[in-house]
Amino acid sequence: MPASSPRLLPSSVTRRRPHVLLAALTVAGMVTLAACDGDAAATTPSSDAVAASSASSVADLPERSLAPADLARVVGDLPAPTNRWYSGLVFGPGPYSAFADPLSLTAVEGGIALGLPRVQVTADLIAGAAARDITLQVDGAVGLPAASAADPVGATLDFRGGEGSTVLQASIAKGWPAITLTAPADASVTLSSPATVASDGTATLVIGATTYVLVTDGGTVDGATLTLPEGATAQLAVVPDDGDPVAFAAALGEPVTATTLAMNVDGDSASTSITYAAGGTVVAVPEDRAAGLDCTLGTYATIDGTLLACTAETVTWEVPRTQATTTLDLSGIGATQRAAIVEALQAAAAAEPDLPADTYFGGKALHRQAMLVSTADALGETTLADQLAKPLAEALRAWTETDGCEARDTRCFIYDPGFRGVTGLEPSFGSEEFNDHHFHYGYFLSAAAIAVEHDPSLAEDIGPVIDLLAADIASPAATERFPQLRSFDPVDGHAWASGMAPFGDGNNQESSSEAVIAWNGLAAWATVRGDQAMVDTATWLLSAESHAALTRWVRPDLSEFPDYAHQFISLEWGGKREHATWFSDAEAAKLGIELIPMAPIQGVSLASRSDEDAQIIRDTVAGALADAGEAGFGDYLLMYLALAGPEDAAEAWDQAVALDDDAIDNGNTRAAMLAFIAAQMT
Numbered sequence: 001m002p003a004s005s006p007r008l009l010p011s012s013v014t015r016r017r018p019h020v021l022l023a024a025l026t027v028a029g030m031v032t033l034a035a036c037d038g039d040a041a042a043t044t045p046s047s048d049a050v051a052a053s054s055a056s057s058v059a060d061l062p063e064r065s066l067a068p069a070d071l072a073r074v075v076g077d078l079p080a081p082t083n084r085w086y087s088g089l090v091f092g093p094g095p096y097s098a099f100a101d102p103l104s105l106t107a108v109e110g111g112i113a114l115g116l117p118r119v120q121v122t123a124d125l126i127a128g129a130a131a132r133d134i135t136l137q138v139d140g141a142v143g144l145p146a147a148s149a150a151d152p153v154g155a156t157l158d159f160r161g162g163e164g165s166t167v168l169q170a171s172i173a174k175g176w177p178a179i180t181l182t183a184p185a186d187a188s189v190t191l192s193s194p195a196t197v198a199s200d201g202t203a204t205l206v207i208g209a210t211t212y213v214l215v216t217d218g219g220t221v222d223g224a225t226l227t228l229p230e231g232a233t234a235q236l237a238v239v240p241d242d243g244d245p246v247a248f249a250a251a252l253g254e255p256v257t258a259t260t261l262a263m264n265v266d267g268d269s270a271s272t273s274i275t276y277a278a279g280g281t282v283v284a285v286p287e288d289r290a291a292g293l294d295c296t297l298g299t300y301a302t303i304d305g306t307l308l309a310c311t312a313e314t315v316t317w318e319v320p321r322t323q324a325t326t327t328l329d330l331s332g333i334g335a336t337q338r339a340a341i342v343e344a345l346q347a348a349a350a351a352e353p354d355l356p357a358d359t360y361f362g363g364k365a366l367h368r369q370a371m372l373v374s375t376a377d378a379l380g381e382t383t384l385a386d387q388l389a390k391p392l393a394e395a396l397r398a399w400t401e402t403d404g405c406e407a408r409d410t411r412c413f414i415y416d417p418g419f420r421g422v423t424g425l426e427p428s429f430g431s432e433e434f435n436d437h438h439f440h441y442g443y444f445l446s447a448a449a450i451a452v453e454h455d456p457s458l459a460e461d462i463g464p465v466i467d468l469l470a471a472d473i474a475s476p477a478a479t480e481r482f483p484q485l486r487s488f489d490p491v492d493g494h495a496w497a498s499g500m501a502p503f504g505d506g507n508n509q510e511s512s513s514e515a516v517i518a519w520n521g522l523a524a525w526a527t528v529r530g531d532q533a534m535v536d537t538a539t540w541l542l543s544a545e546s547h548a549a550l551t552r553w554v555r556p557d558l559s560e561f562p563d564y565a566h567q568f569i570s571l572e573w574g575g576k577r578e579h580a581t582w583f584s585d586a587e588a589a590k591l592g593i594e595l596i597p598m599a600p601i602q603g604v605s606l607a608s609r610s611d612e613d614a615q616i617i618r619d620t621v622a623g624a625l626a627d628a629g630e631a632g633f634g635d636y637l638l639m640y641l642a643l644a645g646p647e648d649a650a651e652a653w654d655q656a657v658a659l660d661d662d663a664i665d666n667g668n669t670r671a672a673m674l675a676f677i678a679a680q681m682t
Contacts, residue, residue, distance in 0.1 A: 060402040061415040061422065061468070066432040069418025071500065073146035075158050075166070079420040079478075081150035082434040083487035085174055085574055088501035089157060090147045097130035099506045099574030101491070102177050102284050102300040102307055103238055104130035110141040111159065111189075112170060114179065116210045116238045117575060119301050123565035126558075127576040128303045130504060133207040134236070135192040136181075138168045145170070151478070152485045153259045153274060168228070171257050174491040176276055177284050177300070177309065178237030180255040183219075183228035194223040202249050204239075211239040213249040233257075237282065240298025240309050248297055251311045253281045260314075261490055263540045265321060270543035272490055273316040280313040289317040303577050304552065305560050319493065319547035324523035324539065326370075326450050328600045328675055330378045332682035340657065341678065342381060344671035348372050349387040354666070355395050357410035359424035359431055363443030364667040366395060367517075367597060370450035371672040374600075377454060378675070389454050396451055396458070399424075399444070400465035413465060419499075420482055422472040434499030438487050439511060441469040442518030446599070449524035459528065466525060474522055476537045488541060494548035494572075506574020510582060511593050512549035513602060519545055520601040546605040552577075553594050554606060555616050567616055570594060584631055591624040592633025595640050597667045598676055607643050614644040628663075635664045635673045642680040649680035 072080035073090045081087055088096030089107045097106040099117070106113040115131025141159035148166070149156040154173030158166045168187045171180040181189065195203040195214050203214040203221045214221055218232030226234060233255045239248045260275040276283060284300055284307040285293070297309035330338075353369050356362045369392045376385035395411075398404065404412030410426045419434055429436050448466045452459045475482040487495040495515045496507035509515060523538035551557070553569050564579075570590040571578040581589050595602065608614040621641045628634035638656045642649035656673055664670055 060464070061413055062403065062405045063417050064405070064414040064423075065416055065418045066414070066423050066427065067416050067419040067434060067499070072419075073144060074150075075146050075148035075160075078147060078150060079483050080418065081147055081155065081483070082419060082421075082499040083437075083496050083507070084150065084152070084155070084501075085489050085492070085496060085507055086150075086155050086172060087496075087498065087507060088503060089145065090150075090155075091500035092502045094144050096502055097504050097506055097575065098172075098501070099128075099130070100172055100174050100176065101304075102302055103179070104128075104575065105172060105179075106130050106132060107144045107157075108135060108137075109144065111135060111137040112145060112157065112179075113192075114236070114238075115207075116300070117302070119303055121561045121563040123563065124579040125576060126303045126561050126564055126569075126578075130506075130575055131210075133210055133238075134205060134212060136170075136236075137190040137192075139188040139190065141167045150483075151259070151261070152488055152490050153261055171255070173256055173259050173276065174489065175274070175283055175285065175315065176256055177282060178235045178252065178256070180257055181226075181228065181234045181236070182255070182257065183230055183232050185230050187228045189226040189228070189234075191224045191226060195221050195226075197221055198246075200246065202246050204245050209241065211243075211245055213237050213239055213245050213252070215249050215252055217255070238300075240300055243298030243309060248282065248309070251280075251282050251297060253277055253279050256281055263490070263537075265536050265539045265543070268321050269318040270321050270540045271316060271318045272493070272540075272544065273314055274491065275314040276312070278313060280311050283310055283312050283315055284308070285310055285312075285315055289315055303575070305557070319543050321539065322543045322546040322601075322605055324520045324527070324535075324542055325600050325604060326446060326453075326520070326524050327374050327378050328603070328679040330375075330675060330679055333678040334681070337653070337674065337678035337681065338379065341375065341671055341674045342379065342384070344669065344674060345372060345376050345379075345381060345384050345388070348669055348671055349384055353391050355391075358426045358428035359440040359444075360428040360436065361666070362399070362411065362424075363440050363447070364597070366392065366399075366447035367443040367599070368667050368669060368672070369395070370447040371597075371599065372669055373454055374450050375671050375675045385454060389451060392447065392451050393455060393458055396448055396462045400462040402465060413468070415468075415481075421486065422468050430499065434486075436497050437499075438473045438495050438518040439497065439514040441473050442514060442521045444469055445521030445525040446517060447521075449521060449528050452528040453524075456528075463529065467529070470522055470525060470534070473518060474534075474537065474541060476534070485541075488544075490544070492548065492552075493544040494552065495545065503573070505576050508571060508573040510571045511596065512545070512553040512572075513593075513595050513597070513606075515545050516542065516549055516601060516605050517597065517599060520599070542601075549594070549605060555613060567620055568594065586627045586631030588624040588626075588628035588631040588633040588637065591620055591640075592628075592631075592636050595633070595636040596665065598636045598639040598673075600676070602639075603643065603676065603679065606640065608645065614648070617641060617644040618648065632663070632665060635659060635668050639673060639676045642677040646681055649677055653677050653681060 086098040094107045113132040113135040115133035117128030119128045138159040145157035148158045157170045159168045169182045197203045205212040216234040219228040262273040264271045293310040295308040295310035300307040372388045478484040497509045501507040519542035526534035569577045638652040642652040
């Protein structure tokens, strides 16, 4: 949802403020986090077709700098690292915070502050605010840190002197309870609290209830002064409350200065592997990722549950594979249901579709029209499908004219060289600042895939620009044109929506369902383009995001937080989880924003998997329907209710048939709503 600032919206709309090879093959990418030259090491593309089309076609788009590139503190020609968990550390005036799990990090003048957030819970909030247990002031450094290397897992932050030379570098990575300091030249750091050095050489800092260890290779620690000669390194790490500082310090191993990310889709699972350090270091992982690791170093309490401190070189985990789909199986529906759906399709075909000019509502409307085409095709209503496909194809052709923005200010795309990405005109919800691109473009990708599947000849006209949207949000490798996996966080397994994350609570994502739509649309588009490598990349993204949507937003395990009074989360931040939205206090909105647009993929990703799931669906829908009349989302709530079971679907059908037209969201249609519910009744 909105990633930059809250906005009020009409009650009938929803907001906007977001490497794989099959079988035994794995695509891996490594980024040097402490790169002195400011360039991330190259990663191996998993999609040559999209990479090639991006390189050849992007030059045809008009170039225009809409994003405030001067707000990005980067070294050399590093692209502005938007949509990362750490983006707030390198954008704007600060001080903003980021959450590495378990550490929090806050950019400060001439240094950085770090701490261990302490979790506090209320009825509507699970929070772990950024802590400033220790502040590191780098002697000779001025201003806030700049990024010299950045990737989906971590970054290198440079502390620079008055003339721009790098005085010291700090490497950070998600899931690592430490930072590495590297001295490209002789450096000195002043600590906000003095360290105590034991006879065995272990340096510790005790700040209230939290203990840190400071380990250096080539440097010295004297009270509050850390001295690092050229080439020396130091690691500052937070010890679990139930951990032993000496054992923890010994387990740190070599400093983490590079991470390797490998992804694989195979059979029924999608796996992720992150290598932090050869020989092993300490990592912080949830229990379901700890199999085979030595996890005897203690535990951290976080807003997402307990993390185990483990010794590992590589952390590998799997989630269930989610197969992309844009169609419903309507082969078994009853005659009554079929007749009602066809009648709704006929009404839609007879009406002029409303197609807004901005990239969020415009993309959403294209997807809405595409779902009508898909539904008609699924029912074998060829004439209706052709009628509905015509305005969709015309709109897609207009949006994808490469020179469209030279002739008009809406329904077109430009390339922004400062942020190295594609922005649509007109922007919405801060998309010109790279907020929510995966939300917006997921709708375009889905609509384009459905349109081309219906009429393959359309691909030649719309393909080059749609390929660029795919590359903008999901380039498998960093290229001259696009960053790697712009918004996706492999460790958390989901995307982040804010481009610059100018917040004390880190980055955020509201609509987990629209993130799922993004990767589903990417997979569907790659399929019609015949790009199997990108299909695999998208399937990995879709599988991870679908798993996160269920386990962090829609049906999370909240047993560690008994004071939280709800069964789902509607807004996830780096530093807090909220029962709130950017745009409405209504319960219908809080649940509805995790459901839109209830496309066929939601029938897969949100399906009930147990009696407990079914009851949660019933309970949460019942609580939300009470204010749906005023807030909207009633159509999506009924579609979600249908996933609890056939009897629930029959109840949802009866209510949906009686639903007023003005109660149906502008991203949905009566035909799509009825078709979705009918598919669950069989």
